[in-house]
Amino acid sequence: MRAFVLGGSGLVGRAVSRRLLSAGWDVDIVGRDAARLPVDLVEQGVGFTAADRSDTSAVGAAFGGGADLLVDCVCYTAKHALDLVALADAADSTVMISSKAVYADAAGRHSNSAEPPRFDGPVPESQLTVAPGDMDFNSGQGYGPNKVAAEHVLLDSGLPVTVLRPSKIHGEGARPARTWVFVKRVLDRRPVVLHAHGGRGVDHPSAAVNIAALVETVAARPGRRILNIADRDAPSGAEIARVVAHHLDHQWDEILLGDDAGSPLGWHPWDRRHPVVLDTAAALGLGYSPVGDFASTAPAEIDWLVSLTGIDGGARLPAAHDWSVEGAFGRAFDYAAEDGFLAGRRQPGPTPSGRATPHRPR
Numbered sequence: 001m002r003a004f005v006l007g008g009s010g011l012v013g014r015a016v017s018r019r020l021l022s023a024g025w026d027v028d029i030v031g032r033d034a035a036r037l038p039v040d041l042v043e044q045g046v047g048f049t050a051a052d053r054s055d056t057s058a059v060g061a062a063f064g065g066g067a068d069l070l071v072d073c074v075c076y077t078a079k080h081a082l083d084l085v086a087l088a089d090a091a092d093s094t095v096m097i098s099s100k101a102v103y104a105d106a107a108g109r110h111s112n113s114a115e116p117p118r119f120d121g122p123v124p125e126s127q128l129t130v131a132p133g134d135m136d137f138n139s140g141q142g143y144g145p146n147k148v149a150a151e152h153v154l155l156d157s158g159l160p161v162t163v164l165r166p167s168k169i170h171g172e173g174a175r176p177a178r179t180w181v182f183v184k185r186v187l188d189r190r191p192v193v194l195h196a197h198g199g200r201g202v203d204h205p206s207a208a209v210n211i212a213a214l215v216e217t218v219a220a221r222p223g224r225r226i227l228n229i230a231d232r233d234a235p236s237g238a239e240i241a242r243v244v245a246h247h248l249d250h251q252w253d254e255i256l257l258g259d260d261a262g263s264p265l266g267w268h269p270w271d272r273r274h275p276v277v278l279d280t281a282a283a284l285g286l287g288y289s290p291v292g293d294f295a296s297t298a299p300a301e302i303d304w305l306v307s308l309t310g311i312d313g314g315a316r317l318p319a320a321h322d323w324s325v326e327g328a329f330g331r332a333f334d335y336a337a338e339d340g341f342l343a344g345r346r347q348p349g350p351t352p353s354g355r356a357t358p359h360r361p362r
């Protein structure tokens with residue numbers, strides 16, 4: 001059995017490749033930079049072609065006569081999808097990794113809109129999506145519409161293409177690795193963790209290893225379909241922080257901030273005012289068996305992040321992975337603002353804007 005994975009050196013691609021290799025598959029990968037290919041995949045003899053996916057002759061030559069499974073982890077536009085269709089004709093089963101960012105609520109709000117979406121409950125695959133579009137896919141407003149356009153091209157092709165819609169993906173190799181907001185806090189030996197909106201925010205995690213398990217299931221059951229893929233459970237931001245602290249054997253006090261606390265105090269990537277949970281019944285109905293829940297799959301990312309910081313316990317990531325200073329994660333580490341807030345509290349206990357809860361790892 002041969003699998004061909006576009007973008008196979010990244011977060012999803014390496015998890016898929018590992019899963020298939022351990023099941024006895026031959027795996028060939030396309031990526032632009034061989035240096036991104038994990039050593040264990042090199043040692044297991046994956047084939048690697050250094051090419052941009054837009055170089056259709058190089059990708060076509062690497063694909064050769066066909067594959068049992070074709071997986072595209074870097075399909076962001078209708079053009080990418082058209083290029084994939086040209087290969088999919090010679091594949092028994094094709095998988096395209098889309099995103100839950102395609103979903104829109106009844107008011108048209110979506111993952112990247114100024115106003116966050118408000119779904120009625122777990123989101124099924126039949127949920128409304130944003131309209132297809134071809135603006136810059138590498139932008140908040142363009143990402144979802146381009147994914148929808150790509151999905152349409154693939155599903156309209158009539159070929160056995162499975163579109164997977166993950167939520168926030170975690171695992172070894174994640175860029176960004178969102179648990180860093182809590183891992184760094186542990187490495188910085190912070191005695192407290194603050195949570196905006198009481199830490200109640202939920203934005204469903206999707207373990208890369210669970211996505212890989214579903215890809216293997218789909219390989220054995222080719223079809224034209226859309227499937228949500230997310231972890232068995234949908235922990236809140238506070239619960240995710242507890243998983244990290246527990247795994248790293250760290251104790252801190254939780255400060256659950258009220259809804260009136262000033263931003264960015266207590267910010268974290270799962271801070272949704274309205275929960276975003278994917279309905280995964282269709283994937284389970286296909287026979288997919290998750291590798292684990294969030295708590296059992298999250299250590300892959302946590303341990304990897306700790307390993308990147310080196311054995312001296314420093315809480316810095318190498319430049320290529322550093323989301324802590326620049327970019328969206330910086331606001332999670334404004335310790336001076338936190339300390340000012342904490343100093344303003346006379347003593348632990350209920351306050352108009354927060355509540356202190358001593359945490360013991362469970």
Ligand SMILES: NC(=O)c1ccc[n+]([C@@H]2O[C@H](COP(=O)([O-])OP(=O)(O)OC[C@H]3O[C@@H](n4cnc5c(N)ncnc54)[C@H](OP(=O)(O)O)[C@@H]3O)[C@@H](O)[C@H]2O)c1
Pocket residue numbers: 006007008009010011012013030031032033034036051052053054073074075076097098099100166167168169170173174175176
């Ligand atoms: N991460 C998330 O939380 C998340 C959530 C929902 C959906 N998704 C979707 O999941 C898919 C996979 O995401 P991921 O997190 O696994 O991405 P990733 O970690 O960035 O991996 C992408 C891989 O593809 C390679 N690549 C990038 N552009 C390429 C190109 N033009 N030609 C050939 N190779 C290219 C990259 O290596 P080089 O740079 O060396 O080429 C990288 O190894 C994406 O389609 C994304 O939209 C991700």
